[in-house]
Amino acid sequence: MTVLILLTQIALPLTLLAWLGLWPAGSFIGLLLQAAGTGAFLFALARVAQWAVPVWWLPRVYGALWLVLAVAACWRQEISGLPWLPDAVGGWGAIALSVLLLGLGGWTGARAMLGQRPPPVEVVDIANPFGPGRYLVGHGGSDPLVNGHMRTLDANVERFRPWRGQSFAVDFFGLGPWGLRASGWRPADPAAYAIFGAELRAPCAGTVVAVENDQPDFEVPEQDTVNRLGNHVILRCGEAEIVLAHMRQGSISLVPGGRVVVGDRLGEVGNSGASTEPHLHIHAQRPASEGAPPISGEPLGLRIDGRFLVRGDRLPGALN
Structure with missing residues (x-):
């Protein structure tokens, strides 16, 4: 994972920028x-x-x-005096590469932007579930390119059926100093992550359906693929259920059957269950059928503080 991130998010962008800045094309087109x-x-x-x-x-x-280098390239090349088309094989090769980048970037970028639209299902409105802090959406949106949870919509994959309710879930990381999510690249200690221990509050008024509070918080990147939710709270708010997962061991003081109102303390973010690093998983679903796995209900969309959040969005926590 580290190698992939270094290649795609550092090496590849810098290579493309260097290509534009150091070897600008010699033709207008x-x-x-x-x-x-x-x-x-x-x-x-x-x-x-x-x-x-x-x-x-x-x-x-x-x-x-990119903007600075594009302007600089046009200025250095005296764009008004350039020939319209290249006169060498290398120039046509550069055009072919540029067209490939334009097509690939345009297609994936358009899909990502369309993923900002709410999905074609009922969308539930809830309040901000966080106490103080700053938070970044890791998964969220209505396209699998920006929300990996949507894979569970595939009814042909049997192992996805018990998790179907989470198909439009939102995952949050915390943001610390300089916008970093942790003190280090990928520290093993969950306490090194900005979101670990962040306060969670009831995002809706309703009844506590289920609570798990005794699962351990793992060191990164260990996880529990059996007890996938880890420590969690499920709230019944109207006809929908709101699931908050991967909470901190021992931080939840609720009991099933209890009532909450918006803003009541639920617990803290942890690193329990199928969590590769500390984060909050939250989703809305219809209640699961009797005897079925708890998050196998019909998935619903989720709007938080009036926003349908997608990958890369930031959400401020409560001020107090």
């Missing part, structure tokens, strides 16, 4: 396509990749560099 292709690809990468690692604001730096 070539330079236009080179700038458009690198820009489209960087935009798609900014929308599709998870930028919790290395940092959420890095795509903005890439975007600013």
